[in-house]
Amino acid sequence: MNCSSLRSRLLALPDPTAVSDSVAAHLESCASCQAWHRVLVQVEYAVASVTVPRSDGKKKREVLAQFRTAKANKPKSKPAVSPQITSTPVIAEKAVKKSKSPVSPAIPRTPLGERLARMWPMGLVAAALLVGALAWSIKKSPETAMAKAPSDPMLKEVVAAKIDLDRAHTGADRIKVLAKLADTIHEEARTLSKVTPDEMNSLAAMYRKVVEEALIPQARSLNADERKATLPAYVQRLAEAQQLANRLAGESPAASGRALSEIAEVAEAGRIELAKLIQGRAS
Amino acid sequence: MSNHPEPPIGDEADLIRSAQAGDRSAFATIVDRYWERLYRWLCRLTRDASTAEDITQETFLKAFAAIQRFQAGSNLKAWLFRIAHNSFVNQRRAIKNNRKPLVPEIAEDPKNPVGEALTKEAMLLIAEAVAKLPSDFRGALVLRIDERLSFRDIAEVMGITEETARWRVFKARQKLMGLLSPDLLPAKNEPMSS
Structure with a gap:
């Protein structure tokens, strides 16, 4: 083994301090490689010794406090664990793809624009994930545990919805929470359509998820009397959402317009479905 | 070399099960356990403490x-x-x-297995050289050295093959040695044996 191949071997080792007998033998007989190896080991330790700026810990405290103060939901049975460890990164990547081109310093920003730009895509991706989890939990069981999280505006709303869902005792309460969340997403869509049209598709998808996969199934779980007492108000809200989204779709850039039209369609379909449920024409 | 002791495996499995079952305090323990090490890695990856904190939270x-x-x-x-x-x-x-450039700092008393303390200047030189590595190489190297992740786990983290993970660590070390060995090696080297 010559010096060059020995050094390549050392560079490829998981740990350059753990060398094989043949490498050790070469090192013992070659002062140059010995010195080189010594430097390599020193570099490794120096890399490990580099410190990073100490955080004030505020964000960590916030997150911890939210998880620690929230009342834990003890499950009635063990939840199913899905088989893929890589599912989260995959989901995150999909969400990220949907909401790409996040922050462009070249775009002149209003204070609102800056706030939203900071939110995208981190807040949106996380919010989308949470909305996905929320919709999933509604489908699985209304009792499924949800949580609280950091203070991004949109994210905060989604997380608050999850907490409220935990605490909701009746189907009507859960519908109230979900409708509020749908309104929040709708409101964000109205605002974002002016500043970040590229991201509107993700928001439209979120809106669809909340309405189609959470709100409507929850409405279906109500009995006939509950439907009549609870749902008319939401029919009205969805009608307003549809009307507003349609109007904005005509005023916004093409990319935002398409997404707003999709939101309008979802709101319309949701409104019709709720109306059928009230009339007993749907199960 | 890692700065963080590994948690007991059984204990961690219990925590995960509890978190999956809806126990938020169990998840808080996971946050507490991994926050600093994620933040540290992200700081070195992003070279921006504020961004690192944001991504840690997001994670x-x-x-x-x-x-x-x-x-x-x-x-x-x-x-x-x-x-x-x-x-x-x-x-x-x-x-x-x-990004605002992160000024590298060195721990006061870095443990050194070869028994020779590097000078502060040499340590800073190394820190700066690491900061100049391409982020893919830097990320892999720090995962290997700081977190003691296997090449397989590095591959999993970075979404690459195991061989690519090994290659990145190799290249990172090679670049560092190319940059640093003239400064750190003794002035008069023995001729290379062949």
């Missing part, structure tokens, strides 16, 4: 949202680091544009 949020999908028996640390890496990749362009 735990995403992890919580997906904890039900985490497969029992998998490597939680690699899973969390992968989520963090995805967030970093997603924001890389914005980070590049907005």
